[in-house]
Amino acid sequence: xxxxxxxxxLRAFVRGIRAEGRSVGFVPTMGALxxxxxxxxxxxxxDCDLVVVSIFVNPKQFGPNEDLDRYPTxxxxxxxxxxxxxxxxLFQPDVDEIYPAGFQTVVDVPALSTPLEGAHRxxxxxxxxxxxxxxxxxxxxxxxxxxxxxYQQLLIVERLVRDLNIATEVVSVPTARDEDGLAxxxxxxxxxxxxxSSATILFRAIRAAEDYVESGGCNSAxxxxxxxxxxxxxxxxxxxxVALVDPEELSPxxxxxxxxxxxxxxxxxxxxxxxxxxxxxxxxVPKARHRNSRG
Amino acid sequence: xxxxxxxxxLRAFVRGIRAEGRSVGFVPTMGALxxxxxxxxxxxxxDCDLVVVSIFVNPKQFGPNEDLDRYPTxxxxxxxxxxxxxxxxLFQPDVDEIYPAGFQTVVDVPALSTPLEGAHRxxxxxxxxxxxxxxxxxxxxxxxxxxxxxYQQLLIVERLVRDLNIATEVVSVPTARDEDGLAxxxxxxxxxxxxxSSATILFRAIRAAEDYVESGGCNSAxxxxxxxxxxxxxxxxxxxxVALVDPEELSPxxxxxxxxxxxxxxxxxxxxxxxxxxxxxxxxVPKARHRNSRG
Numbered sequence: 001x002x003x004x005x006x007x008x009x010l011r012a013f014v015r016g017i018r019a020e021g022r023s024v025g026f027v028p029t030m031g032a033l034x035x036x037x038x039x040x041x042x043x044x045x046x047d048c049d050l051v052v053v054s055i056f057v058n059p060k061q062f063g064p065n066e067d068l069d070r071y072p073t074x075x076x077x078x079x080x081x082x083x084x085x086x087x088x089x090l091f092q093p094d095v096d097e098i099y100p101a102g103f104q105t106v107v108d109v110p111a112l113s114t115p116l117e118g119a120h121r122x123x124x125x126x127x128x129x130x131x132x133x134x135x136x137x138x139x140x141x142x143x144x145x146x147x148x149x150x151y152q153q154l155l156i157v158e159r160l161v162r163d164l165n166i167a168t169e170v171v172s173v174p175t176a177r178d179e180d181g182l183a184x185x186x187x188x189x190x191x192x193x194x195x196x197s198s199a200t201i202l203f204r205a206i207r208a209a210e211d212y213v214e215s216g217g218c219n220s221a222x223x224x225x226x227x228x229x230x231x232x233x234x235x236x237x238x239x240x241x242v243a244l245v246d247p248e249e250l251s252p253x254x255x256x257x258x259x260x261x262x263x264x265x266x267x268x269x270x271x272x273x274x275x276x277x278x279x280x281x282x283x284x285v286p287k288a289r290h291r292n293s294r295g
Numbered sequence: 296x297x298x299x300x301x302x303x304x305l306r307a308f309v310r311g312i313r314a315e316g317r318s319v320g321f322v323p324t325m326g327a328l329x330x331x332x333x334x335x336x337x338x339x340x341x342d343c344d345l346v347v348v349s350i351f352v353n354p355k356q357f358g359p360n361e362d363l364d365r366y367p368t369x370x371x372x373x374x375x376x377x378x379x380x381x382x383x384x385l386f387q388p389d390v391d392e393i394y395p396a397g398f399q400t401v402v403d404v405p406a407l408s409t410p411l412e413g414a415h416r417x418x419x420x421x422x423x424x425x426x427x428x429x430x431x432x433x434x435x436x437x438x439x440x441x442x443x444x445x446y447q448q449l450l451i452v453e454r455l456v457r458d459l460n461i462a463t464e465v466v467s468v469p470t471a472r473d474e475d476g477l478a479x480x481x482x483x484x485x486x487x488x489x490x491x492s493s494a495t496i497l498f499r500a501i502r503a504a505e506d507y508v509e510s511g512g513c514n515s516a517x518x519x520x521x522x523x524x525x526x527x528x529x530x531x532x533x534x535x536x537v538a539l540v541d542p543e544e545l546s547p548x549x550x551x552x553x554x555x556x557x558x559x560x561x562x563x564x565x566x567x568x569x570x571x572x573x574x575x576x577x578x579x580v581p582k583a584r585h586r587n588s589r590g
Contacts, residue, residue: 102454104454137459163429167306
């Protein structure tokens with residue numbers, strides 16, 4: 001595995017690979033790698049000749065009261081994992097390499113960045129959109145891989161890739177989960193054993209919503225009330241939002257009948273903020289989005 | 296000359312040229328081509344194997360009370376000029392090809408977009424930065440050419456190319472002028488013969504500023520007052536701004552001593568808004584900026 005700290009040598013390396021007619025898959029990460037990242041690496045490896053992984057804890061996507069200072073890092077472990085997974089190139093820039101003195105440009109995807117996470121984390125998606133645009137321009141991969149766990153992020157990246165004509169295909173990969181259903185996240189390490197138990201409430205809510213829809217329920221307000229009650233009963237759990245929205249526009253839906261609906265959850269377990277989501281498809285509606293995701 | 300209306304075929308054509316090891320120079324325009332554009336085409340042709348020109352009147356860079364509806368167009372004449380100038384490919388998309396339904400992403404270069412033109416044309420530079428980012432990603436040229444007449448635009452494009460790691464070199468080309476010094480602009484066609492005479496006041500003010508500095512003057516407030524008085528005496532001329540600013544940050548300067556200063560002017564002649572600028576260099580200071588302009 002080749003490692004790079006600087007933009008220039010990484011770009012030259014990838015250019016050489018592509019000039020040989022080999023395809024390049026890119027997985028941007030913030031490190032603290034887990035099985036969710038590994039599933040992205042494996043999907044990239046199955047699609048592409050070379051896998052490039054970036055590890056960059058992007059300060060611009062953390063709010064002033066968020067966990068930038070204590071975000072988990074273990075670079076030696078990350079390097080070992082990436083190397084074991086046949087990652088061909090690892091890009092690990094420092095903050096000055098990505099945001100040198102005088103840096104000021106912002107990429108914003110305003111409508112998709114407003115609801116859900118955007119409402120609770122002001123500036124978060126401007127930080128995501130800006131760094132993703134940079135990383136896509138640096139790597140110039142054939143395909144880039146994002147997890148469905150960060151659904152709104154995925155939608156925003158798809159949108160900016162199309163809007164800014166970035167010639168990289170966005171591939172989404174299903175959420176990796178622990179055996180009890182908890183969505184894998186680098187932030188799960190913050191949870192105490194008791195909190196770790198409570199944290200399954202997000203997946204239990206997802207299952208309850210799927211059962212509701214599969215058994216013919218389609219009243220959005222009714223389902224919202226049931227999920228709110230279920231989560232509120234969990235000790236230590238505090239709801240930030242429970243949202244039933246259109247899976248492309250993220251606008252609220254009144255009825256789930258005959259359409260695909262995104263259920264998105266943000267719940268604090270103690271001090272740890274967790275998110276999860278699923279697509280709810282009534283009987284007869286395909287549980288998949290249709291889209292063109294290359295710019 | 297090949298002509299393209301769609302992103303896909305243009306991109307494939309340019310990719311083929313570059314795969315043959317030939318270099319590509321790109322000149323984005325809004326059409327209504329004049330000698331200023333031609334000087335960009337010729338500079339691009341002298342540097343690169345293939346010249347790509349785009350003609351797109353970008354609605355996002357016009358304010359609601361600006362001249363989008365009457366902006367001059369003469370596509371047959373433009374095609375003839377481009378063809379005569381050895382332009383290899385002309386990209387002439389319609390608005391829906393650049394901004395399809397659902398488009399929402401904005402590229403903003405906030406600090407450089409705030410003063411001067413930005414203060415008088417809200418949203419203008421977000422429109423410029425967004426469309427330039429798109430066009431650079433579509434064409435993927437080796438070099439892109441901008442005129443120094445739109446100095447603030449040039450600075451913003453240089454900044455976004457560096458900030459977003461766009462692998463195209465930004466080349467700036469000196470302002471083309473009529474024999475009497477009027478900077479060439481597509482908007483000069485709006486001027487009546489009387490206004491055309493008055494319009495030389497911008498160049499006369501530039502000359503007066505250069506004389507002031509060459510003869511040892513370095514008081515910014517004093518020079519500003521002299522230029523304001525000079526322009527105000529011109530019949531039909533009304534000042535939007537006369538600015539003496541740092542040529543990189545666009546922040547006001549108190550003294551011109553020992554440094555390069557940008558003089559930027561925006562003046563209405565009747566209803567027509569004209570801009571011009573020059574770099575003022577006291578004796579002994581080189582009249583040139585130093586910068587790295589590739590992302």
